[in-house]
Amino acid sequence: MDLSLLLPLLVPAMPFAAFLILAIVPPIRRTGRGAGALSIAAIAVSFVAAVIVWHSGFVGERTWGWIPADGGPIATVGVMVDPISNAMLVLVTLVSLLVQIYSLAYLSDERPGALGRYYTYQSLFVFSMLGLVLAPGFLQMFVFWELVGLCSYLLIGFWYDRPAAARAAVKAFWITKLGDLGFIIGIVLLWSATGTFEFSELFERAEANTLAVPGLAVIMFLIYLGAVGKSAQFPLHVWLPDAMEGPTPVSALIHAATMVTAGVFLVTRAEPLFALVPEVMAVIAWVGAFTALLAATMACVEGDIKRVLAYSTVSQLGYMMAAAGAGATPAGFLHLLTHGLFKALLFLAAGAVIHAVGTNDMFRMGGLFRAMPHTAIVFLIGTLALAGVPPLAGFYSKEAVLGGVWEAHLTGPFLMLALTALLTAFYMFRAVFLTFFGRAHAGGHPHEAPWLMRGPLWLLAVLTVVAGIRLALSGAEAHEATPGWLPPFSVGLALLGFVLALAMYQRGVIDPARVARALAPLDYLARRRYGLDALYAGLYRGLILGFARVIGWIDRYFVDGILNALTALTLRAGDSLRHIQTGRAQDYVYGVAFGVLLLFVWAQLWRR
């Protein structure tokens, strides 16, 4: 096997080896920091291998047969490397590496056993995510898809003795499972119609226009449902804000940079198939844009800094999905990569702030710029990138998304996304002003985070800037298709959002409370998350529990009733029949004699 396949195999193999060692050898796991060092070393090797793979631009596929059947194996496992998976490999390993280093400092107060458990889960997650990215077929992708879901559950519930965290973990698990149900039904339907799980074969047939499958739109919609759950699209986005109960590095890695983008990755990967069904594409675009707007409004009223970032993640995932739905898959994927960088940066910086002040509530922060200038500067860089200010990475990818949606003549989604861009700048600068500027609140002595945490932050900040400059240098000719008025338009929106936030939360020109009163119905709805959580809870309590109660009644009184009647009947019959047994030997002899007599009669009358 040559290097171009050995290296891509090595990338997921290293974290898997780390996971196996940590899982099987408890003494190593219980060392805590030792376990972390092992995991970090493994992921560092993976990162180097991923960079080599990406830099060399390997393209290829190597599969092994799986699930043997009469007519050859039904499915295969293996690795498929192409530009999409190469870029994802680098993003996943890079963010994982930085997050794991950061976690050493962030979780330094944990018991060694818990820290070892944390790194075990982290290694498993990285392996699963890399396996998902490299999957050459839908089946392997689904297996790893579920594995990352499991890791997400385990890591959200890392502090499992907190009821809120345990609830959030279960909620995330069930809601994403709802989408996965559609995903697997879609995969199996597609397989029964085409007889293959393999991407390469499906894409070839899609390009040759020989993929005439009845009901392809339904199948692709079901597969898209998996992406809805995983990538927190409306109406299954409710789990992501709750997932912030996990440790902040976990939020940065799994619930911002990598796992939640799996849905976008799926749509990007299966783009040739989705392209065959324009109606599903339209649904993806509309739902994506709507999700972006909805989440942005909720982020504007949120007081918890991590939840602001969580809603912002939902919103940006909507951006990516809208781009994918508009047929601008490269733009969506580019936004995925840049967003992965600066959202990880924002989360880790928010983690540093939380670590310093010991609260998530932004209204109890303020004036932190002086206490922790490093964190403030990198957070500001992340904010500028997210708001879409040139020449940072977010500007180019966001503009590409907007351009792609405009080119696809989707005016409705375009307007929603434009409004979202305005709101994004607004709520991000609101967070900045509330956290780092303004009046300092008493209590505690906020301090700058240790270098183990600041290092990854600066690295991500530098990468955000560098990626933006690279895009600025190379992107000039790539985006000439977009209308010329778009860049000033999107920068103008970002500026407007910035000015609004400045006026409301820094200068005090506009009173936020008066704005809230003016937009009372919207404010009311957004603060209550548009009633979706309540709706789901009500559905759960009313519908599912009611149904369970009905089933329980039927089981107790109908099914059990039949059995009880049968047993009572048997008892009654046995009770009356036992009197036949008199215990007197002579009665039995009577029986025998009478039987013999009957046999004689039978022989005489019927045997003729």
Next chain:
Amino acid sequence: MIGLSSYLVLAALVFSIGLFGVLTRRNAVGILLGIELMLNAVNINLVAFARFHGDLTGLIFTLFTIAITVVEVAVGLAIVIAIFRVRRTVDADRLDLLRG
């Protein structure tokens, strides 16, 4: 000349008397006597067939039956005595421990 059927009728009569005794006697010893009669009815049959078919097998079989009958009576009476020692009665109607 007495024919075969006469013997068979005799045997049937003896068997029926024995069966009647087994069914109606309340005394365990009486029941044993009834069984004895039934066995001897069989012996009559065997001897009669041996005689009329000129085959000795029936006679030899009868010898075995008589020997076994003796053993059976010995065991049966032993059981009756054992029961009498425990229950102070050999009335079959009152020996109904296996009643359901």
